[in-house]
Every structure is written in structure tokens, then in C-alpha cells.
Amino acid sequence: MKLKEVTEGKVRIFVPDPKEYMIEGKFDPSWAPVFYNPKMTFNRDLSVIVVSLLKPKIILDALSATGIRGIRYYVESWKSEQLILNDKNSTATSLIQINVKNNGIENAKIYNKDANVLLYEIKSEYIDIDPFGSPVPFILSSINATIRNGIVAFTATDLSPLEGSSRTSCRRKYDAINYKLSSSKELGLRILIGKIIREAAMLEKTVYPLFSFYADYYYRLFVRVESGARKADENINKNLKYFGECPRCGFQTFVDENCKIKCPICGENFIIIGPLYIGPLHNMEFLKRMIDIYNNFNYLSSFNRIQKLLNVIEKEAKYKSVFYNISKLASKLKVSAIPPIDSILECLGDASKSHFAPTGIRTDKGYEEIIRCVKNLR
Numbered sequence: 120m121k122l123k124e125v126t127e128g129k130v131r132i133f134v135p136d137p138k139e140y141m142i143e144g145k146f147d148p149s150w151a152p153v154f155y156n157p158k159m160t161f162n163r164d165l166s167v168i169v170v171s172l173l174k175p176k177i178i179l180d181a182l183s184a185t186g187i188r189g190i191r192y193y194v195e196s197w198k199s200e201q202l203i204l205n206d207k208n209s210t211a212t213s214l215i216q217i218n219v220k221n222n223g224i225e226n227a228k229i230y231n232k233d234a235n236v237l238l239y240e241i242k243s244e245y246i247d248i249d250p251f252g253s254p255v256p257f258i259l260s261s262i263n264a265t266i267r268n269g270i271v272a273f274t275a276t277d278l279s280p281l282e283g284s285s286r287t288s289c290r291r292k293y294d295a296i297n298y299k300l301s302s303s304k305e306l307g308l309r310i311l312i313g314k315i316i317r318e319a320a321m322l323e324k325t326v327y328p329l330f331s332f333y334a335d336y337y338y339r340l341f342v343r344v345e346s347g348a349r350k351a352d353e354n355i356n357k358n359l360k361y362f363g364e365c366p367r368c369g370f371q372t373f374v375d376e377n378c379k380i381k382c383p384i385c386g387e388n389f390i391i392i393g394p395l396y397i398g399p400l401h402n403m404e405f406l407k408r409m410i411d412i413y414n415n416f417n418y419l420s421s422f423n424r425i426q427k428l429l430n431v432i433e434k435e436a437k438y439k440s441v442f443y444n445i446s447k448l449a450s451k452l453k454v455s456a457i458p459p460i461d462s463i464l465e466c467l468g469d470a471s472k473s474h475f476a477p478t479g480i481r482t483d484k485g486y487e488e489i490i491r492c493v494k495n496l497r
């Protein structure tokens with residue numbers, strides 16, 4: 120395999136030379152013998168900041184590919200007592216050996232196993248699950264492998280089931296009913312968290328989101344795992360519900376499983392999806408700590424983007440409701456000229472933008488007030 124050295128963050132990593140794996144002048148990272156996707160740098164950069172706050176004694180990067188993620192944690196976030204890197208592809212683990220050595224890491228343990236085998240053999244305080252597509256096959260094993268209220272970080276790139284475009288796939292993988300709705304970008308993340316809560320409950324554990332976001336074509340989610348059947352029950356009872364959107368007037372709300380599914384505004388039948396998680400998408404204290412320290416990472420190539428994302432998330436995190444997608448709402452209301460988002464925010468007073476969509480606004484003010492602002496400012 121012909122290699123090329125790349126720099127990401129503070130590490131230098133050998134990756135398969137993309138020139139060798141071009142087809143008709145195009146390159147897709149999944150065509151190379153070992154996967155390296157530069158488009159995921161933003162995901163890794165933010166994860167470096169998260170891990171620098173967590174300082175776990177053991178880090179397990181269960182699906183390592185080139186090893187870049189775990190290596191970056193060790194070099195840039197925190198020198199954990201143990202760094203464990205794993206991939207079932209033996210070409211990947213040979214490359215991980217080279218990359219670990221090249222970055223001066225002496226104590227890394229490298230495994231060439233199916234992650235689901237390894238995760239039932241060892242325990243860790245921080246587990247990274249960064250798969251191709253859906254993290255579902257690794258939810259139960261990763262939750263099971265956490266110790267001391269540990270953290271699992273999930274990437275999900277299978278947005279089409281989560282956002283309701285592939286409904287049967289969502290039913291199959293996430294055991295949730297789904298439709299494409301106005302705020303599906305956020306609802307997809309909530310379906311994923313709902314699935315993790317239900318899987319964790321089987322082990323008498325539960326999870327609480329620490330930090331999460333949507334970017335490009337994926338979700339990234341960090342959850343804290345806690346043990347106890349009672350906690351699992353409480354989280355399910357309090358935070359697992361359904362979500363309804365009125366196809367006629369765009370009113371949206373969380374609903375109970377057995378609710379009468381008529382829109383209270385116009386009487387139309389709701390479209391209901393779920394089950395999904397209705398609680399906070401971040402731990403506010405942790406978010407504050409991220410905001411306090413991210414300036415230490417101004418060497419990162421995605422620093423400006425991180426700054427923008429954290430600024431928006433900081434503002435939107437205080438609202439409990441799902442964001443309203445103003446362009447979708449305006450089209451349901453037959454408002455042809457969408458008012459500028461800033462004018463709507465000003466009209467609402469207590470509201471923010473949402474990182475999930477450029478035309479998203481988040482507020483705990485009622486539907487009528489949102490409509491008044493959308494219509495008045497037409």
C-alpha cells in the first residue's frame with residue numbers, strides 16, 4: 120500500500136495515498152484499504168476538546184482505521200494511562216502500529232478484533248464508536264464495556280433512516296416510526312438517543328447526553344453512562360416520548376404514546392414519529408466548560424467553525440422545544456417571502472438560531488407567537 124503523510128491537529132499520520140485509489144479522477148475514502156476521511160477532521164477536532172475535559176484513564180478507540188482519533192486524543196487531549204486502538208481490518212492495525220510509533224506513543228495496545236468481541240473482553244472509561252453508517256451494532260457492547268460512569272462517543276452517518284427518508288430502515292435499525300418532518304435534522308438525533316436509552320436499559324443502565332451536534336452528513340453524540348434499573352426506568356418514563364407535527368399548519372409538539380393525535384390548532388391529524396428522546400441535548404455544565412476552554416485549541420484547522428458552532432449551541436441549548444424550521448413553516452402557511460431570521464428573532468425576543476438548520480429558530484414561546492412574527496414581518 121502506497122502511503123502519504125498528512126498532518127491533522129498536532130499529529131502526523133500515514134494514510135493510503137488517495138492518488139492510488141482514484142476511479143475516473145474521483146476518490147472516495149472507502150475505496151482505500153484503510154479508511155481516512157479528511158472531511159471528518161471537524162468531528163475529530165471537537166472530540167479532542169471533549170476528551171481534554173474528560174481526562175479518562177482508559178481510552179478505547181474501537182473502530183480506529185488509521186488510528187488517528189485515538190492518537191490525537193493521546194497527543195492533544197490527555198495522556199491517558201491506557202490507549203487502546205482496535206480495528207478488524209488487519210491492514211488497518213498494521214498501519215496503526217506505524218502511526219502510533221511515529222507519534223512517539225509507546226504504551227498503546229493495538230487489537231485486531233471485531234469490536235463487538237473486544238468490547239465484551241475489556242472495560243474502558245471512554246469508548247469511541249465511529250463506524251461506517253449506523254452505530255447501532257455497537258450500542259449494547261459499548262454501553263456494557265463502560266466503567267465508572269464512563270462516556271461513549273457515537274458517530275452516526277446514516278442520516279437517511281434517522282431523518283425519516285428511509286422509513287423502513289429506521290423501523291428496522293432504530294425500532295422507531297419515522298417520517299421526514301420540518302425539523303428532522305434534530306429529530307434524527309433524538310431518535311438515535313432514544314434507541315441508546317432503550318438498549319442501555321436492557322443492561323439496567325442509562326445514558327444522558329453530555330454534548331451532541333449535527334454537521335455535514337453526520338451526528339456526533341457523547342453520552343455519560345450510569346448504572347441502575349431505577350435510573351433507567353426514570354429516564355425512559357421522563358424522556359422517551361413521541362413527536363407530532365401538523366401537516367396543515369406546522370404546529371409541532373412532543374406527545375405521549377396514547378395521545379389523541381389531532382392538531383390542537385387546526386384539528387388536522389398529526390404525523391407522529393418516535394419513540395424519541397425529549398430531554399436536553401447537552402449537559403449545560405459540560406457545555407460551559409467546553410466554551411471556557413476551546414480557545415486553548417486555536418491551532419485547530421476548524422477552529423473558526425468550532426467557535427461558530429459552540430456559540431450557536433450555547434444559545435440554543437437553553438430552550439426545551441424542538442427548533443421550528445421557518446422556511447418549511449412559511450411554506451405551510453403560504454407565506455411566500457420568508458422574513459429574515461434575525462427579524463423573527465428580534466420579534467420573538469426570547470429565541471435563538473439553531474445549528475441544525477440555517478432557517479431554524481429555537482424558542483419556548485408558543486406556536487401562535489411564532490406565527491405572528493412570521494406573518495407580521497412578511
Ligand SMILES: C[S@@+](CC[C@H](N)C(=O)[O-])C[C@H]1O[C@@H](n2cnc3c(N)ncnc32)[C@H](O)[C@@H]1O
Nearest residue numbers: 154182183184188206207208233234249250251
Ligand atoms: C469510519 S472508519 C473509522 C474512522 C476512524 N475512527 C477515523 O476517525 O478516521 C470505520 C472503521 O471500522 C472498522 N470496522 C468496521 N466494522 C468493524 C467491527 N465490527 N469491528 C472492528 N472494526 C470494524 C473498519 O475497518 C474501519 O476501519
